[in-house]
Amino acid sequence: MANSHVAVLAFPFGSHGQAILAVTHRLATASPSTVFSFFNTSQSNFSLFSSDRPANIRVHDVSDGVPEGYVLSRNPQEAVELFLEAAPKIFRRELAVAETEVSRKVTCMLTDAFIWFAADMAAEMKVSWVAFWTSGQNSLTAHLYTDLIRETIGVKEVDGRMEETLGFISGMEKIRVKDIPGGVVFGNLDSVFSTTLHQMGLALPRATAVYMNSFEELDPTLTVNLRSKFKRYLSIGPLALLFSPSQRETPLHDPHACLAWMEKRSIDSVAYIAFGRVMTPPPGELVAIAQGLESSKVPFVWSLQEKNMVHLPKGFLDRTREQGMVVPWAPQVELLNHEAMGVFVSHGGWNSVLESVSAGVPMICRPIFGDHALNARSVEAVWEIGMTIIKESFTKDGFEESLDRVLVQDDGKKMKVNSKKLKELAQDAVSTEGSSFKNFKGLLDEVVKV
Template sequence: MEHQNSSTPHVVIIPDPVQGHVTPMFHLAELLCLAKLNVTLLSTTYVHKRLNKSIEARFARYPGFRFEVVSDGLPDDHPRTGSDGCWASIQGFALTAEPFLRGMISIGTSVTCLLVDGWLGFANNLAKEVGIPFIALRCYSAANNWLDIFVLKLIQDERVPFKEEDMDKLVENVPGLDTFLRNRDLPSFCRTKDRATCLGLQQAFADEVQRTSEAYGLILNTFEDLEGPLLSLLRSKCPRVYSIGPLHSHLKHRLDEEKTTLPISSSSLWEVDQSCLSWLDKKPAESVIYVGFGSLTILEKEQILEIWEGLVQSNKYFLWVIRPNLVIGGENGTPTPTALLEGTKERGCIVSWAPQEAVLAHPAVGGFLTHSGWNSTLESITAGVPMLCWPYFADQQVNSRYVGEVWKIGLDMKDKCDRKVVAEMVNDVLDRKKDELKESMARMSEAAKKSVTEGGSSYCNLDRLIQDIKMMSIKGAD
């Protein structure tokens, strides 16, 4: 597909090739397309094969959009889940994407700037080499971006790794976080007991912090009313911070302004089971706990059974997403207890993948048992659904602490996998603490919606980002 013309700014977006990054990147890509920019999105063959085919049809309405793919070097049947699988996919992508991107630029393709995600340092290095501006694009919270700067110091001061008995000790000397963030709330990789691993992390974070400081700006999928204090701190290190989220809600609003009748196509890498919506239609208002642990979480069979037992013992309705590769050793071991199967038949619904935004917007859903991925957190906030957080890895530990301790829009269940705890906390969310959680969530949900409407902070920040990219194009033509 040819781009519109050479005078139109051309942005190349390079996401980490995992679901939690692909989804917001597609939202951003379409927002830039709506602004009449040329956009190339570079991802992997694996991602492209698994995307809902309506995505291609949707983007066909934008003559300036192009999707380029390279291999991540892994076999098609590689699960690409868990921290190891995620990292293997990112590393493989970096190896093949760097020469492809270099070749694209070397043959004279006009590129105004690169929007570079995550740990893809090759793109930053190439941008500096050829003199193209690059903007750092992070798919996690402002709090986690701020914490990245200080993880380096925590390792150097040997406060990471920390001892088991120090899990609930407050993290010191991290401005804005040190009054409530505990060791157990640090990103999961801080829990390593291996000093050598820590030294590797130290170098990785040193590189990441340097790349952010060298970038023209920083794009974040968040909004001012949610993380204003942290965004102010980040601007002391990186003056141009564009908080333009929640991206999924922002895109819907801009499409409404365009008066388009096209629904937003799913960018899910999993086949969505819509039948759960019909199941929800038959349930009372706010009576269902929705359970979804994202695309990368992997659990042991014992963990699944404890959570399952807790859901059944709660005596509440539950809708649970269990991916085919969610469970380690799921095909082996003891059979599922009959009581669980009977309890699920009576009160539960299990699907392999759900249309999450539609589920959270359904009036029957009263709570969300989540892994605390950033996309899920923002989707829950926008829908006004209180959360029960059970984080798995990376930034999710920080997110869950904010949900429970700072924003007061949910409960934090991290590091617990006990059926009695699950049952108790499900009842807290749906009954005992329902009113206070809903009150806090309603205020935050309203703020999220206002941020993406005309005059709102995210709306204005996106306009500023688009104008800055256009100015880059003008300067590049001089």
């Protein structure tokens, strides 16, 4: 609409900024007369805005909430907590500046779901609030039902009930208490981050719409459950398929020639190992991965940050030069979609899981924190497209056994069949008659209407 002005409030940690920008980019392209004011910390914006963007996205740097002269500890949650505590004041101030700059009042607030206080801000401004949950249906359900989980399991009794399942929540029958994110019923329930997620679960039903990077057919029961909780619930993913390589405007970035190397490998044979940019298993486990790869003789591409390469066993890179490659960065989506790809070894972050699902590739998950264990449990027990690493951490023998199970055993063949089925459902969802395609149109209507 001619006078629409959408305020986009990003959460500047992990892959959150990247995800909300990808959607904003698509919305801005679909509605060129709408102004999108994108609010994010300067550090996060710097990493996001290296390429071209539509002219109607205006970028605003906001404070990260760290007081001047303050030295952050090594605890990664500290930066998150300082930002969340300062964010309501910061965003309110910057919104007023943006309205003056473009001479348009904000008509919609499009925010990361973690920015739950946007519910109050939108109500004060008499505008709609559209919230983006960047993870899956499973973890959103856990946060929405936090009070019920606490009442049913009992915070004080939780240690003895870790193996019990959440059968009292529709769609969570195969999820165990120990799989749900810390801060829901165990861990530090009073930390700023736990409180934020709890408040978010209580606030989201007030949103005009809640949307996420998933597709309805991945978890039909949870889809029905979430629809009952929100005014409007829209699954618009997988984003990896919506922004597919075939629509790419820029040339493919593959500095280490991973895809050329893949061309020489046989179908379904390669293991791809990557744990995202934020978390990596401890050094001892990196050694176990290297030893397991070497003794298994499985061809591999391992995306490992340079600072972590010092932990690899002496001589490993030389001895495995023919077998595989260790690179500081790899074109993940294209690698997963290559016919030689056989298994994705990952932390189980939502983007990684969905990219694997979109490519029809089975997984070996090694959860680290947050929603990882929940996603890994869904991979193993709900969708049956992979497994969680034996004993929850890497050992040489355990990793070798896991590779053998997925790549060679009958079990792995079933995972492959199930993966292919989910891939087809994902492709159907983003096709012009599919649920995600229609839901994206619904999102566009919610965001740009005046």
